[in-house]
Amino acid sequence: MQASQLQNRFEHIRSNKAFELFVIGVILFSALLVGAKTYDMPAAVNHATNILDWLISAFFLVELTIRFLAERRKLDFFKSFWNWFDTIIVLVSLLPLENSDTALIARLVRVFRVLRMISIIPELRILLVSLMKALPQLGYVMLLMFIIFYIYAAVGSTLFEQINPVLWGDITISLLTLFRVMTFEDWTDVMYETMEVYPLSWFYYLSFIFFTAFAFLNMVIGIVVNVMEEENAKAWREAHKDEPTLKDIAEQLAALEKKLDQNINNKVD
Secondary structure: OHHHHHHHHHHHHHHOHHHHHHHHHHHHHHHHHHHHOOOOOOHHHHHHHHHHHHHHHHHHHHHHHHHHHOOOOHHHHHHOHHHHHHHHHHHHHOOOOOOOOOHHHHHHHHHHHHHHHHHHOHHHHHHHHHHHHHHHHHHHHHHHHHHHHHHHHHHHHHHHOOOOHHHHOOHHHHHHHHHHHHOOOOHHHHHHHHHOOOHHHHHHHHHHHHHHHHHHHHHHHHHHHHHHHHHHHHHHHHHOOOOOOHHHHHHHHHHHHHHHHHHHHHHHO
């Protein structure tokens, strides 16, 4: 009975919204603490930040232990990728590496603790999963974009090399120049320079911007949004899988109606 009470208490703590918000606050504070360490601080303040860092690591270990103990079946805890992710981040951050050659690794791992926000907040998990699932489709879009880039870079290097070898000297430099054009970084200066020799070169730039900055960007956004909608629908179904559907309600009503008819017929007989 005592074990069952402890189990229920751990489950209550894990599902408590205030506890979740407190964990998020500690994650944000740990990120600010890592940022503070990049400044030159007095020895006393630096020592205090190290103590706070270890306290934060200890809190994360306690929080992870609570989540583990809250599982009815302990092995289910390790079936989640996010639990593995949190466990690795927390355990590595507990290693005493500050005074060794691997101190840089310890600092980097503590920077990545802010990524635990993704495992804590479901909405962020959906965003990340959607992005990862969209990568295969985005790969074909990126391939098509590279083909467009390559064709325009070859044309630009052939036509404009004599005008400005710094921007159009070879195809690799032309690719960088076109990336500048696509991101609208002083692209008009590049266009006006070539228009002094080729007055119609404006069509080259405008058509390139239309294909890349407009058409392909909207394709990328459309793919990501579509996958995100599917993931949101999937998450909604998972959250409401135990709720009765309209079909279940209709079947229950039909069963009640049948039972009521049987009772009426029994009374008539």
